Amino acid sequence: MAPVRLSNSLLGTFRAASIRPANAWRQKCLYHSYDYTESPPFPPAESAILSSAYNHVPSHGFTIDALKLGTRDAGYLDVSTNLFPRGAFDLVSYHLVTQRLALKDNVQFPGDGEQGKRMGVGAKALAIMAQPTYIPASLVELAKLADEIWFLAGDQSVDSSWYTKRASLSTIYSATEVFMTQDKSANFTETEQFLDSRLEDLMKIGRFMGALGEWGNYTGHSTINVLRSKGMRI
């Protein structure tokens, strides 16, 4: 399995995110592209609001404000954000699901830059995901995302490395997302390089198990940073 292909499909997800958020499951949504259908993870009203809110993420981040703006765009009220018991996390979760579902449509044609709009919110989203209540749900979504990436990259292994590969890919995914938020290079070439070298490490050394801990590390740090930025003394 070529690292290049893996790298393409992984980078594809970062770009996919900003291209067609909602289309993915408005069309027939397929898990593993052709295995079986998956019911939409949010009911119609919630989906409508989340997809409008998603458009506000680039400027407002994964925040309750983005959610409020989305409810208004969708013809609802500020108070309607009560439809989301998990608040901003539902937006993060929407982001993860959307990327996974959009993946198969974009992997063959990784965005050529013109659409590769930066999300610039990775750290914040990861911080939300790392909140103790949301870690289980975050891990599930990240695992599914990693699964889809490996699948599209041509991996069909059924041995125990199946698990470790997915864990390590989630780690790289999170790390890349954090990296991307800092990346000022044209067309995210530095992110691409960063991603390539991480993937190479993964192939070469195969330190799969340690990788999961690293994911915790990344998200843990970004949580602390976000809290600090809010004036908490840690």
Place this chain on the structure above:
Amino acid sequence: MQASRTQLGRQLLAGSMGRVSREPYRCFSCSVRQAQQQAPPPKAPQDAQGTTHFGFQTVAEALKEQRVGAVFSSVASSYDSMNDFMSLGIHRLWKDHFVRNLNPGRNPLTSPSSGDKGWNILDIAGGTGDIAFRMLDHASTINHDAHTKVTVADINPDMLTEGKKRALQTPYARTPRLKFVEANAEKLDMIPDNSIDLYTVAFGIRNFTHKETALKEAFRVLKPGGVFACLEFSKVNNPLFDAVYQRWSFGAIPLIGQLVAGDRDSYQYLVESIARFPSQTEFRDMIQDAGFLVPGKGWEDLTNGIAAIHKGVKPA
């Protein structure tokens, strides 16, 4: 006092080890009350036409309103201690959580300016103003919103008087942000259609004669996208805890009611009305039947389900 409380606790525990059934609660005071007021004999589980529940008794519907009124008139002043007993002292925390979670108010810093300023909140069965004051405090201090207003509606003038009295201790008395109206939740004629952002009812709905009618009224007065939110005693989900709590509420509270307020019957009613109230899922289904969308599974349990918060959103 300390000693007797420990003893009480022991008795409660001992009791819960034994059989837990409704039978022992058909207490002396209930039978006296039944005899006095000549309520029709209980016909549970199917209600005969025109009758409803008053605690575990079945009474003519017209009577219930009157009797609920009497209960709250008689507990109006000792009302807080009653809530403290029923909730093991944590109803204040639940109310704080309830309000914080609804996050009332429109923050002028983060909201683009548009026509409407602030939220229009209707607090039904708001009696003492407990929820209303919290809403206004949250809107003002957390969201810097000086426009959000609350209308407190209650069927009982004594409770409203108590609320107005307490309002004098707040900055909201005699401002356009706080209003009191006497109204039955089942018939809110003075409130126009589609005019409310947030409808709240805390520890009130179990007293309504027709809960479905009240839910329909809520749906009518809410704007599209508006939210129905209900905080109410509910069903404890841990069986052991449930047994203990049942013993506490049925065994101790009416007794305490007698000692503290000299009014055993009213407290007995309150305990029974809680036990009668539909389970979390049943009530969620009722909310959906009234036309609301529900967030997630539809409710949030508080303290093991002693209370629960149910929400519904009117589709836009």
